Amino acid sequence: MSDAKPPAWLKPINKAVVVVQKLGITTGPVRVLTVPGRKSGRPRSTPATPFTLGGAVYVVGGHPRADWVLNARAAGAGTVTRGRASQRVAFVELSAEQARPVLRAFPAKVPRGVGFFKRSGLVQRGTADEFEALAGRCAVFRLDAAPVSNAQSGDKPL
Template sequence: MTDLPATEPTPVDRPHYRAPGLFTRAVFNRLVAALTRAGVSVLGSRVLEVRGRTSGQPRRTPVNLLALDGREYLVSPRGHTQWVRNARAAGGELDLLLGRRRAHYRATELADEEKVPVLRAYLRRWKAEVGVFFGGVGPDSSDEELAAIAHRHPAFVLERIPA
């Protein structure tokens, strides 16, 4: 076996992440999080709380909870975000908050080939809000088009853990 020189990962190999803009960070996410903390779900919004992988402190961010065929899912439209990395590091243990209600979950990451129906349903529900992050792929795109972008968008199936 020959030692090959280390190379930079290709764009396909690099984890995809699209940082939120100033308006999203300073206004939109804060507004949705405030409404959700007050107990008002905006189209299925929740506040996700997960232990930070470095600090160990709880980290919160607004997310869209997708209900599909009797199961619940989280999808990261912006790619491999901080909440995704924290959820992985926490072994999938996370909480979803709506007002004073807290639900504890175990999140299991889906393989890319399992994501197509979940991404389609997610885009059907929230394309107006998050469609820009999916590179022109939408709910009416073919299975092949959705499968081609699946690696960019982590998705988790949730299992509720009784309190």
């Protein structure tokens, strides 16, 4: 499997999803992750589909070197937004060993996300075994509720 660059259509689609969400329109299970850029410090947003497993919320990076993954690693915190509701979160990256059961659960928890991984060449059939084998290649973050500062006290839980 290759670690090819994201497809050309991804950025325009992501921008459209972010705009729709900012208008307050929810789009299925998709959320918008916003983290400060690691170089500019300006907020950078991308759609993602967090899912719950064993009482914790996780998000999987679809490309090993995706900008949002690198930014989340650098910042360690950001926001998750659904429609107009936002929640401040800490991005806690899992080790490859910790990520294995989360990745294994991904195809069942986020079936619509499997096609993205197939089109990206990261998996062929989308089986749990193939996803588990991505441990150490694709980032997996646990999203923990982050302390809310006075400036963010208007945040609503998702």
